[in-house]
Amino acid sequence: MHISDGVLSFQVIATGWIIALILNAIILWRCKSRHDMAEEIPKISIMTGAFFVASLVHVSIGPTSVHLLLTGLLGVVLGIMAFPAMLVGLTLQAFLFQHGGITTIGINNVMMGIPALLAYLIFRYGYRKGINASVLGIICGALGVILSGIFLALMLITTGEEFTEIAYAIVVAHIPVMIIEGIITGSVVTFILKVRPELLPLDREV
Amino acid sequence: MVEAIKVEDLNYSYSDGTKALEDIGLTIYEGEKVVVVGPNGAGKTTFFLHLNGTIKNPQGDVRVFGKRISDMKIEDRIHQVGVVFQDPDDQLFMPTVFDDVAFGPINMGLDEEEVEKRVNKALSKVGLEGFEKKVSHNLSYGQKKRVALAAVLSMEPKVLVLDEPTANLDPKSRADFISLISDLNERDGITTIIAMHDVNALPTLADRVYVLNKRIVAEGSPRDIFSDWSLLKDNSLEAPDVFKLFKVLNCFGYSSDDLPLSFDEAVEVLTRTIEGTEGHIHLHIHEHTHKEISHVMDSYNHHRNGKK
Amino acid sequence: MVEAIKVEDLNYSYSDGTKALEDIGLTIYEGEKVVVVGPNGAGKTTFFLHLNGTIKNPQGDVRVFGKRISDMKIEDRIHQVGVVFQDPDDQLFMPTVFDDVAFGPINMGLDEEEVEKRVNKALSKVGLEGFEKKVSHNLSYGQKKRVALAAVLSMEPKVLVLDEPTANLDPKSRADFISLISDLNERDGITTIIAMHDVNALPTLADRVYVLNKRIVAEGSPRDIFSDWSLLKDNSLEAPDVFKLFKVLNCFGYSSDDLPLSFDEAVEVLTRTIEGTEGHIHLHIHEHTHKEISHVMDSYNHHRNGKK
Amino acid sequence: MEYPEIDAYSSMDSPIHRFDPRAKIVSFTFLIFSLVFVNDIRVAFSGLVFSFFILLVSRLPPGFALKRIRMVFFFLFPLLLVMPLTVEGREIANISGISVTLDGLIFASLIIMRALAAVTLALTMLATTRFDMTMKTLYALKIPGTLVQMLMFTYRYIFVITDEFSRMWESMECKGFSLKANYHGLSIFGNMLGMIIIKSYDRTRRVYESMVSKGYSGRPRTLVHLKMSAKDYVLSTCMVGIAIFVHAYQFI
């Protein structure tokens, strides 16, 4: 569901790159100062690989099929590292499959990375407040999708008012995906909590 | 005899063009235990994918108890053939052991009570009663292998297909697993088809052996296969150590037509032969002994000479 | 003799509380070949993690050629000890074979020319000249194992540590890999430390064996270890088939003190014994033969009786 | 599940294949960035024609290229149906009260042409170089080493995890499971995904261990041999020139 080359205006693309580069730089710098990068790099890479593969799965609903975004789940599992992970994933997707585009890697990174970060914050906050993790998973999964959809719509409208109707349609089209990802994310979180709880950012420092 | 599995003119190529199977034809009868051997990349795993319906439209004819596998309903198919893959981690994806073992029966549409009965039965078959609540991922490797087997046994298949059942197991778990599988064959009458590299364990698990190397290269009893050293050489195989040793004893004048393949059989054969020859056997060096021995060594140790 | 590896009072617990190693103490001399055996979960892999610096502050004393491993610089450490883990997919993380094999030398800070020389040398040692440009996922399992070994050999370590080198290999690749490792030990003088479950391959790869089961349970020559059947039983081990068979031959009146452990050795020992006893050996059944045989069978086939 | 095989034809030979990877990446990227912001439909069309020309020169098999280019077209095709109806402007037809506008049609075509030109160029750039070389070139072009390493490792493990995923999928299917968009199906799929995540997480530790035993400390170090020739300079100057010209011609 990333946006391809040639659609968005110069201003939107440029803003996207600027935000993406700044955020990535801050996050990586922060990570370098707190963790051993030798340990973090293989970790992020392999997890990104796992998400990359999982997002190639198509779920058929009626006559069409949707492929998964997994923004919310990525945030819940990787924490703030979800943002650079998304950059790597999107770059590979553009390079290997020509999904999305090359000029839009920055804006796509923002569009999917920020919902991932929000999902992470909500998950952590909610868990500390004692909300059931599976419910939180459902919320974060659903939120990740719909926020990405709304961001996408906003960017289209910013590019030109020609896109208004299409933007609305895109948000509506995201609703089934939102439900699907909510259920999947809820079940992944429940599973991980049972089998390998230390993988979730329950009380991990950022 | 009832034909459990019948395959004719089966071909398969992966999407990248790798030809994995060529003109495979074989028949396995009900109650048999068959082992498929062949080098790495011979197509054993690919062949097994045809038996469980993963490959949906086989280029060739694959029949299970007379029915084409592509025409069978899923529920029927999994009741006929159960496949246990090599890596148990690939097969355990549910939170608890119970859920994993119940997965197949639930997909078969059985009712709750029946599902539970099956899970208990399958777990007790593999010796893991009381493990229902455990998290599969935290078990030892050998235990995971058993759970993976139980998860297939719970569907009560008539044919059990196992890919490398003994790999990575410690010697005790290996021995346990081998006796578990032969029990399933001998006591419960399940037809077993096994792919493996472990030639020392093979004789216990095989009435009949197929050598696969893209095509079916040979078929026969373990003894036939292991006696044909050029076949072994061409297909990167070896004979069991016990068998090779008796070949050498033969050179020293021990004469017996049925050379044993495993330790247990060796003890039996030795006892029988010695009793049969009025209580003793002579081993001695005669004129040709050395030549014969080096011939045996050369034939069977072919792999060792390659790189030196 | 130079002490290549010296470990004293080593303990290790995983963060979840699993105690994996207890009071490990051992010494391995330069040029030795040592095998570590033990059941699944015995701590073999955990022990090896101490030799490559993954575990940064060992609770105990781990010395390599006299220096504490935690005090060594990375470049020095990897020049002394190279570890090849079990799953080659965990060790080939670069895009091409060349990059993987060059990874260590580049990290050692060598210049480009030297790196290339080392890559070529390492690849030719494992018999994969010309594979530089290949991508790992296009290789067979056996080839991946070789690349993983080459990626460690290119650092020219004095001590080579291998975790389950023969698992999942077909018989030919297994035999090739075994002779490759013993060549490295015998020709290049590399000290080798190996963990494995494959008892039939063990004798070729071991001068000395440690039995690990959280603690060091026993130490000795392969022959000592395999003769102690209660030790084997307690640690889920087995003896090689050839060795067991000679135990049985002993009951039939074959008498030799050094029982062979592998096929090659067996041929040698047989020839020697028969030549030594004026050209023949008598195998016969005497009064106690049957009792002795069933004793041997019970001792060594302990695992088989468990579940029946 | 299929492997990503973007560089399946990178061992062929053509002027584009021989183009120095650094110069290739810089000039193609420059051209792509230039063409996606073109506002004149005639220029966009010329850009599209030029990118097809480059694709032809590269001798990549048409089937391989079209399969990938087609994807983008399908993705954007709805614009061609919707925009003439929603964008205001000169009416060219009127279907039962709904007006179809020329402006909408032109705008949608412009977007599609820009997108097709970009994807054609990107495809040609990536498919004519071995993918490992592309990544190393990024490093040579001073893209931060941390990111390039993450790209390399991720790329490698995509294959490993794809295999793992397929094996798990096979074993689920052979127990009678098929993925449908209902609660049961999705939650089982969630379990499987959870397992993939946990296994990958465990793998990260093992990979880290094996990296450490090869002296890895997080610093990127790669060997790349690249040498620019006169031909490379000429070709990249041409492409960059075109990229500038499509925006600057109005001022000349």
Ligand SMILES: Nc1ncnc2c1ncn2[C@@H]1O[C@H](COP(=O)(O)OP(=O)(O)OP(=O)(O)O)[C@@H](O)[C@H]1O
């Ligand atoms: N997904 C795939 N795509 C392309 N080629 C494949 C794929 N899986 C396997 N192959 C190739 O098909 C051939 C047969 O592989 P297969 O895994 O069936 O062999 P095998 O006999 O099971 O080997 P092993 O003993 O190593 O398990 C090999 O050449 C392998 O490289």
Ligand SMILES: Nc1ncnc2c1ncn2[C@@H]1O[C@H](COP(=O)(O)OP(=O)(O)OP(=O)(O)O)[C@@H](O)[C@H]1O
């Ligand atoms: N990351 C980990 N966290 C917690 N426990 C672990 C971890 N890795 C291993 N263990 C446990 O530590 C013990 C020793 O494991 P280890 O992998 O060293 O055994 P091993 O001798 O290599 O076994 P195998 O023969 O199966 O390879 C086992 O009980 C295992 O379950």
Ligand SMILES: [Mg+2]
């Ligand atoms: Mg296989």
Ligand SMILES: [Mg+2]
């Ligand atoms: Mg281990």
